[in-house]
Amino acid sequence: MVSVRERAAAVAAEVRDPEMPMLTLADLGVLRDVQVDGDTVVASITPTYSGCPAMATMRDDLVHRLTDAGFARVEVRVVLSPAWSSDWITEHGRAALRAAGLSPPGPAPRSSGPVPLTLGPARRALTCPLCGSSRTEPVSEFGATACKALYRCADCLEPFDHVKEI
Amino acid sequence: MNDSVYDGLLGGDSSQWAFGTDFEDPLAGVDTSVPAGIDAAELAAYCLMLGDDTLVLSQRLSEWCSRAPELEEDIALANMALDLLGQARLLLARAAAADPACVPSLPAGSPVPDEDALAFFRDAGQFRNVRMAEVPNGDFAHVVVRLLLFSNARLAILSRLRDSADAVLAAVAAKGVKELTYHRDWAGRWFVTCAQGTEESRRRLIDALGMLWPLYDELFAAHPVERSLAAAGAGVDPETVRAEADVVLDQVFAVADVPRPPLVGVRGRTGRDGLHTEALSLMLAEMQVVARAHPSGRW
Numbered sequence A: 001m002v003s004v005r006e007r008a009a010a011v012a013a014e015v016r017d018p019e020m021p022m023l024t025l026a027d028l029g030v031l032r033d034v035q036v037d038g039d040t041v042v043a044s045i046t047p048t049y050s051g052c053p054a055m056a057t058m059r060d061d062l063v064h065r066l067t068d069a070g071f072a073r074v075e076v077r078v079v080l081s082p083a084w085s086s087d088w089i090t091e092h093g094r095a096a097l098r099a100a101g102l103s104p105p106g107p108a109p110r111s112s113g114p115v116p117l118t119l120g121p122a123r124r125a126l127t128c129p130l131c132g133s134s135r136t137e138p139v140s141e142f143g144a145t146a147c148k149a150l151y152r153c154a155d156c157l158e159p160f161d162h163v164k165e166i
Numbered sequence B: 001m002n003d004s005v006y007d008g009l010l011g012g013d014s015s016q017w018a019f020g021t022d023f024e025d026p027l028a029g030v031d032t033s034v035p036a037g038i039d040a041a042e043l044a045a046y047c048l049m050l051g052d053d054t055l056v057l058s059q060r061l062s063e064w065c066s067r068a069p070e071l072e073e074d075i076a077l078a079n080m081a082l083d084l085l086g087q088a089r090l091l092l093a094r095a096a097a098a099d100p101a102c103v104p105s106l107p108a109g110s111p112v113p114d115e116d117a118l119a120f121f122r123d124a125g126q127f128r129n130v131r132m133a134e135v136p137n138g139d140f141a142h143v144v145v146r147l148l149l150f151s152n153a154r155l156a157i158l159s160r161l162r163d164s165a166d167a168v169l170a171a172v173a174a175k176g177v178k179e180l181t182y183h184r185d186w187a188g189r190w191f192v193t194c195a196q197g198t199e200e201s202r203r204r205l206i207d208a209l210g211m212l213w214p215l216y217d218e219l220f221a222a223h224p225v226e227r228s229l230a231a232a233g234a235g236v237d238p239e240t241v242r243a244e245a246d247v248v249l250d251q252v253f254a255v256a257d258v259p260r261p262p263l264v265g266v267r268g269r270t271g272r273d274g275l276h277t278e279a280l281s282l283m284l285a286e287m288q289v290v291a292r293a294h295p296s297g298r299w
């Protein structure tokens, strides 16, 4: 017997990220919690970046999908703490990124004290998601959306997006 | 038939609003009660200081859109502007939640959210940002130097603000640290690249540093509100992070082989008191004109 909460959570988990639609909100790790309180589904999401412009769309999509699935009232709450980390992207999500030609993030840096400065180019051992070559070079730490860096493959010469570690 | 072709667009949905459809509180569901022992009005004033810094600098970075020397750098500047705008939105919303009296009053029924009322309906004298954020853009070296000096100081503040007694400020800081780390690395790399590039790029970099350096001291000049919030465990006294920030800056100067300019101290009232350069009024006139023309949010 599937509980109402489990059914709501399953519907919410299938909502897709508007900017990286190969990922569900659950894959991306932004869906933090789904609860049912009386006749209201309360879904909690966290922004990837402070200025993430997709938050409103995520919220609207959650409301629409849950309403379409028969839940009368839906409330979407923002959770700011702990801050989203790229480490929360699931294994399933990482595979989906690769399949879509994006390079998934490595482990996020952990910092508590003063933040160290990095003056050299970002050192990441990446694999080209298009041809599998490990000869890649960064083009820019800032890409098409806040969460991506832009890389180039030295073998197939194609550019590709890398989801940044934060 | 509609009298105007636009009338048909104004149905029952919210797309008619000048402020878009994204009305909802960016702090929806977040506990915004003010912790015991912290003065709500001071907390709001402090959030305005930090939020105005990022709002005003974000607007300056946005002015770079389509003007950077390369597409990649154009995108980088737009990304940094967006991060800072996101931080500003949360900080201004936090200020409004802590002390609703700080929000300018608008016509009854106006759909303008509090953080937008603060951004668009205050005059320059009510802004609390440091002047480093507001001075007009110059060349590419200028934006590199401005971002290095600002993001380095801000990173030192935010890394301590992660332990704020105010859970909202602590959360904004925790995310801000991750973002500012990328901003400072970008600015540091370009600082070195310009300094070690051609004679012309080095000359421009040193000129920009000379222009912005007199505003550096203000980044660490503590306002009484900053001191008070720091004493209460909710804020950071910028004077206390100066040494830490200077160490990092000196690393960049050393790699770039650029001498650190002599200290220029700040005296008297500053941006934190509402004292600004004329440039802020001009910038706000452009930034606020549409919102002010439609305070009820209807075209």
Ligand SMILES: [Zn+2]
Binding pocket: A128, A129, A130, A131, A132, A133, A153, A154, A155, A156, A157, A158
């Ligand atoms: Zn390749």
